[in-house]
Amino acid sequence: MKLFGSLTSPYVRKVRVVMAEKKLEYEFVLDDVWSEATQIQQYNPLGKVPCLVMDDGGSLFDSRVIVEYLDTLSPVGRLLPQGGRDRTATKCWEAIADGINDAAVAIQIENNQRPEHMRSADWIRRQQGKINAALEFMEQGLEPNSFCMGVNFSLADVAVGCALSYLDLRCSDLPWRNNYPKLAMLAEKIFERPSFVASALKSSTPKAQNAALDQ
Ligand SMILES: N[C@@H](CCC(=O)N[C@@H](CS)C(=O)NCC(=O)O)C(=O)O
Incomplete structure (x- = not known):
């Protein structure tokens, strides 16, 4: 999976920390949403990072949705109580x-x-x-x-x-x-x-x- 984000966004950081805590593999793609060169619109119509693009090409946003999904991917380092x-x-x-x-x-x-x-x-x-x-x-x-x-x-x-x-x-x-x-x-x-x-x-x-x- 690919995570589109920046190095200053606190929401992107939340996702990166969760990835690390859960020892998940991913590719980090830097994207400056404020620049004309941004690619984010094709993955997130809201034009915001973080955006997670999964291996099947589907994308997830925003950070709360992404981290909830990531927690289901592995039992390692559970971050959310089950219910x-x-x-x-x-x-x-x-x-x-x-x-x-x-x-x-x-x-x-x-x-x-x-x-x-x-x-x-x-x-x-x-x-x-x-x-x-x-x-x-x-x-x-x-x-x-x-x-x-x-x-x-x-x-x-x-x-x-x-x-x-x-x-x-x-x-x-x-x-x-x-x-x-x-x-x-x-x-x-x-x-x-x-x-x-x-x-x-x-x-x-x-x-x-x-x-x-x-x-
Ligand atoms: N609620 C969103 C907030 C995401 C957000 O606002 N990201 C900022 C970067 S810190 C952004 O992409 N802003 C671009 C814009 O508002 O057009 C989340 O949790 O992911």
Whole structure:
């Protein structure tokens, strides 16, 4: 299977971490969805990454659908409980972590892709409010020194880890480690996992990304 994505997308990273945790083989195809050369539209009509193209040519999106599918491919490193309340709770952690990404991506686009005279400070503040409220919510939901779902590492931790490291990349002045000590402790544990180390977010031009991938 082929995963279309970028080295900066937190949603793509979530899929890459799941691939690594589950020891699945795949080809990573870099695609800059913002460039004219993007191929993504032929696989995902929404023009977004991540997009997983399977061996039969079918494609899957978005990241939540992809990771749910990947978890069924192998019993190695199960990341989602089979059913019931715990499965829903795990998906809810994923939803709130992805919501942080949505808000941080919106801020990034507003600040970097919109002409200066069209930028809205109100819009940015609205997104920052969502990020702060989501961080507070996650902090309240965590037990000290444990994973999101308790003793077991799960998709919830993958999603939260990807969101927190995306904040480090794009909102580096946000002191979330000082404000949310349980999240800081969790992040420390998650970030040292080989799956996270190997997929560290890289901010660079698509040309540089391609060069990096060739090495
Ligand atoms: N909910 C989607 C979000 C995917 C997404 O927004 N990806 C961004 C890259 S970080 C993208 O491809 N944006 C292109 C666009 O919005 O046109 C998911 O979880 O996969």
